[in-house]
Amino acid sequence: MIDMTALSLSDIRNIYCVGRNYRLHATELGNEVPTSPMIFTKPTHAAIGMDVGKLGIPASEGSVHYEAELVFAIGRTYESGIACDELIGAFTVGIDLTLRDVQDVIKAKGHPWLAAKGFRNSAVLGRWLPFPGENGMEAHDFGLTMNGAEAQRGNVKDMVFGLQRIVDFVGTRYGLGAGDLIYTGTPAGVGSLSDGDSLDVWWNGESLGRSTVETY
Template structure:
């Protein structure tokens, strides 16, 4: 089953992100796999389209890491017992950009991650496709190429917490409604960005967006 391009309301409500949701990524970062979904959020101003051509990110606070993720758009209000196929309207591949040095300092102090995860343009988003259903999502890989070289490849079937688990956890604990986005975690292969890097997110080998990195001072 193929997905078709779709558009979303310009009003993003909440951006929920699941951390450490792929075992190999948790291992490469030296982290334990959580026993329940580990959640953090990004401000709506973090969201930016990857079709704009340029990704301006901070360049004076240490390394900026890329994390390619499957991103889901919620199309209606969550109710207990609702399925992903009923709740979700669209999906894309996005990037959870992270100021890694800043995050390490915050983690050492036990402080929240907002400064490392929530800066402007830290949530680039590819072109949206209609959500084809959970089985179809798990049939194909997604990933990221930098300067035409594949650096990340993942598949929803390898998640620690599957899509229905994520939807139920966030919906029951915090609530979900139209306009909310769910970043579902990144596979292994994260690394640093450099000035001028060209990033391309893809799903099922189809390009969903490109952007060139511009590091601001």
């Protein structure tokens, strides 16, 4: 196992994201569950750590939705046949922010998702933890608490496509190397953010980062 827990924002190379990877989330948005991993990307400039305390989001682009997700940091170059336990060096809980009104428009037009998913501060990251292996991930839940109340809870076991399938899919088609991140999808319970909302991402009951929403 390769330790990537000291990964900084400047070390991030590519940010891959898996869409509709939890059945209940796909259902709540009226989307079909994909038959193979649905991958989109975010620019590295979208990444922000929750340690900064404030999370700036746009106030003029319509509804901004939170999507808490397990995020995995790749610790070495992908090779065919490599196990995800050898490839992944760290994990955290992050938030994939989405301009939902913008996304609805571009989806209807068949346009790429970049405008809705790739804006600055849209790839939120908690504190990195050592990767305990795929089996170790199944032992505990992750989630998001908003304004003191649980907003989302999930478990890697509930993913449509598991970690090994995801890294093989991305690694074979696009490549994976040290410093790449994979956001693996969100469980049900997504919703909109407002100025002043307090966010806390957690794993196994332990907070991995807190931020307060600040609109601009």
